[in-house]
Amino acid sequence: MRVHVLKSVEVSMARYEELMDLLDSIPGPVSFVASEYIPTFEEDEHEVRKLEDGSKEGLKEVKFPDVVFESRSIMQESISLDKMRLDIEFSYSRPREIDVFKWADIFEKCKEYRRIQDLGDDDFVVLITDNGNEYNWFTGHDLTGKRNLFVQSSGWGFFTEGQSKYPVAYHVVTGVLRYLMVGNLNEITALVHRKAIGCMNDLCIDKKDVMFKMRTGDICPACITRISKRKISPSIVTQLFGIMEATRTRLLFRDRFEVTQQVSRIAIRGIRREIYLIDFGNAQFKFTPLEKTVYFFFLNHPEGVEFNRVQDYYQEMHDIYSELAPTKTSEQIEASVSALCSPLDSSLSEKVSKIRSKIISVVGDRMSEYYIISGENSSPKRIGIDRGLVEFG
Numbered sequence: 001m002r003v004h005v006l007k008s009v010e011v012s013m014a015r016y017e018e019l020m021d022l023l024d025s026i027p028g029p030v031s032f033v034a035s036e037y038i039p040t041f042e043e044d045e046h047e048v049r050k051l052e053d054g055s056k057e058g059l060k061e062v063k064f065p066d067v068v069f070e071s072r073s074i075m076q077e078s079i080s081l082d083k084m085r086l087d088i089e090f091s092y093s094r095p096r097e098i099d100v101f102k103w104a105d106i107f108e109k110c111k112e113y114r115r116i117q118d119l120g121d122d123d124f125v126v127l128i129t130d131n132g133n134e135y136n137w138f139t140g141h142d143l144t145g146k147r148n149l150f151v152q153s154s155g156w157g158f159f160t161e162g163q164s165k166y167p168v169a170y171h172v173v174t175g176v177l178r179y180l181m182v183g184n185l186n187e188i189t190a191l192v193h194r195k196a197i198g199c200m201n202d203l204c205i206d207k208k209d210v211m212f213k214m215r216t217g218d219i220c221p222a223c224i225t226r227i228s229k230r231k232i233s234p235s236i237v238t239q240l241f242g243i244m245e246a247t248r249t250r251l252l253f254r255d256r257f258e259v260t261q262q263v264s265r266i267a268i269r270g271i272r273r274e275i276y277l278i279d280f281g282n283a284q285f286k287f288t289p290l291e292k293t294v295y296f297f298f299l300n301h302p303e304g305v306e307f308n309r310v311q312d313y314y315q316e317m318h319d320i321y322s323e324l325a326p327t328k329t330s331e332q333i334e335a336s337v338s339a340l341c342s343p344l345d346s347s348l349s350e351k352v353s354k355i356r357s358k359i360i361s362v363v364g365d366r367m368s369e370y371y372i373i374s375g376e377n378s379s380p381k382r383i384g385i386d387r388g389l390v391e392f393g
């Protein structure tokens, strides 16, 4: 099953890549497909809504129409429809001004993508956008019944910059699962819980409730029963639950760090020597082979090494890189390692700064200081983490 994830133009590539990394962190039958296609909205398609500081924006009612998912229903069941209405008040911290689009226009972008790519009805298309929408929902399902979703990536003011990938990934995953849980779009009305109980189908009247359900990462017994009745493939469910769980673990770990100051262990695994943060939902530092070379070199030297002394360690650097880049010729390896070790070349400091920004994007600013390569000018540079927390295997 494929879930195509698109971003609209105002969502930065860095945020998009972080999101895709998180979605890709759990292997399984669902593949989250990144796309270079960027839908654009026309000027006349939206209105600008000014938002006063602290203003409350009401979540408006959406009536889910009677649309049967005939081709994809695994099992038809009749569910007594509760005609409750979704007239809910909620508030999030928001920017002062936001472009607001009609749901139909947002989903038209997804449909356009389907046409261009000639996608089948089983594929999902999710649009990640910072724009607002007419009903003021953070995520919405295409009311025509197509497997299109949007997830709003702005307005998560209670997450620090770079961390909004957590609620966005959570909503991508639960949005897809919710589609699979109903045989008719109008069942969504009955599916959602108006009173927050810590289930993925909580309607979430305010932001605390979103945090609540993300922290539980859970799904209530009634929803479990529905999943089993709908006969959704267990491997799909396992994978989607796994992403919810990874999101939950990382959120909790990040918050608890403030008081525990406990950092995640790192494990270096496999033939490509990938770096995993095993207590942080198995998040990964994705370094290039040369960045890894630099990182492993500094891990090997807890005492620290001054940048202009790195040339003394040419052979060690060479050995690490040769192992990490087996397809390179010896000339290529020598050229790269010489550049790294030369005090006149910026290669080393570029790698160190790239490593730093990658680490911050995974663990955030505060926890990053334990993992990055740092040190005062002209003093030894080192990685702070207690080497007892580093596992090779």
Ligand SMILES: [Zn+2]
Residues within 6 Å of the ligand: 193, 199, 200, 201, 202, 219, 220, 221, 222, 223, 224
């Ligand atoms: Zn539930």
